Each structure stands twice: as C-alpha cells, then as structure tokens.
Amino acid sequence: MPMRLFSLLILFLIPIHGRAAESKTTNSTAAGNVVLVTLDGVRWQEFFGGPDPDLDSSETGVVFSRFWSQTAPQSVIYGNPATGNQMRIANLTGVSLPGYFSMMSGLTTGCLANDCDRVGYGTFPERLVNLLGLEPEQAATFASWAPIALAVEHSAGATAVRAGPQAGDSPDDLVSPEARLDRLTFSKALAYLMARRPRFLYISLNDSDHWGHEGDYARYLAALRQYDLWLALLAATIDGLGDYGRNTTLIVTTDHGRGTGADWTGHAMIMQARDIWLYARGPHVSPTGSVVGASAHTHLDIRPTIELLMGLCPRSCDDCGSPLPEVTSGLAACSP
Incomplete structure (x- = not known):
C-alpha cells in the first residue's frame, strides 16, 4: 500500500466499502418527497455561530439568523459541538467530489480528489427512479458545479441533471468554466419545484466554497447570509404547496468543513474539515433542535434516510449507513 494512502487510512479511520446488496423491497408506510440541499464547504463555526473574529472583526451577529429564529424550532440538527453531537464526512481526504460520491452512493468510495471518473456504484436517485417507477424528471438535480453530475448518476441520463454552466448562461454568471453563480441554480430549482413538484429534488450550491478558496471571508459570509x-x-415555498408540501422533508448539509485560522481557506487533509452539520424538517422529523449527546453520524446515513422517507427499504451491506432516527421517527423499520 502506498505510504500516502496508508497515512490517509490511519488519519481518517474510514473503511472503503464494497458494493452493497440491492433490494427491491418497498416500505408502504412511507412514500414522501425529499428536497436535499448541499452548501459547499460551509463550516460548522459559521452555521452554529457568528463570524470568526480572527478573520473579520467587523461582522457581528448570527450568520444563519433566519434559520435559528424561524426554522430551527421545527427541525432536528446534527453536528453541534456545543451539545456534544458529532457528524462527519465519510471519505478519506475531505475533498468535495469524494464527499458527494459518499452521499449519493451511500459508500466510502476510492475517489480521493476532484478529478475522479463517474461514481462506480448505483446512486440513490437512480434507485428511486428504478424501483419507484419514477420518470427521470421526478428525481431532479440542479447544481452550480458541473462535477456534481458525476456523483449523482452512475449511468448518465438515468435522472434529470442540470449541473454547471448551461446553454444560455451569460459569461457574467460563471465563476469558472465548470461553475456558475448560485443565484441561477437556486432560482431555476425553485421554479422547477413549484412547477413540477418532483418526488426528489437536489439543489447543490457552490459560491461559499469558491469564496473560501479565494480567501475572501467577507464574500464567504455574504454567500452564507444569502443561503x-x-x-x-x-421552506416557505414547500409549506405553501398543499399536500405535496406537507409530505415533503427538507434536508440541508455540507460536503466538508474547513480549516481554522490561516487554514480556513482549505479543507483537503485538514482534521477540522471532517466535522460537518445537517438539519432536517418535515412530517417525520422529531423537532428536537440540536441533538444532545455523542451519537455519531456521517454522510453515509443520508442515503438510507432519504430512501426510507420515500418508501424504499435501505440496502444492506456491512458498512452502509443507517437512517437518521430523528428524521424518520414514526416510520416503520423494514428489512431489505
């Protein structure tokens, strides 16, 4: 084993998984909808608190103020260090694409960087289409960063994916050849939600990580306040969609954290970047606020959580994740 990979394994202590056994078992007690949102590279420090005084002393106040005043009382929140809870990435390097591979496949894959080929395992959006008999447009992805398409689908075209710059985008709307501004992604995703009411909608936003890597803390904070x-x-739009909205769970998380101090601009191979957060609100969520205690969860728990919420029994494998209990409370367990 190459020394670098051995060091990674020792550092992160995360096994690489083999292919999981697929099941066609459905769970008739649940057939809801899910909206999943990822905010790339948003640290727990800003999510749970205010601006970092070591990076910008001119900014004050809670960054996610609307969330904490309006949405948190209806939500369950994982990864709050103040309550002793932990949520972590499930990949070896703390890099974006491996994180998205873990979320979508439910496995710790061999992907270590952002130049990986398409995910080598079937993903849960594909499984939703195949086993629930959905049209591809009912499992839709809107992403600012083009490589998200490689994480969402093992077989290209199995679902509806709009990732990265699209035809008709202005050059002024692009932050790089493979990424566009989040305002385009979010506006198109919101319009799609209202018009199509998909069973599964994934919104992947990227401005935060872009400004983080640029070392522009003011614009990083501005992106977070916009989020x-x-x-x-x-959340208000979902609530206004009648029966569809009442049967929809919103899940929001990040692909990785970031370093601290002078290292805040990075995340690859930085221990602090392992720690992430997640919140959820919806019909089966136990709205307990920040989870208290040392229960540990990872990105691997996202796939089985969404599958159970949408009426599928999660797959079976030795190292697969488990449904988040506070997000799926009241749902009957099922054995694949």
Missing part, C-alpha cells in the same frame, strides 16, 4: 435567506424562502 440563509434562500433556505427560508425554500
């Missing part, structure tokens, strides 16, 4: 506004709008 706070958009997430409040998204």
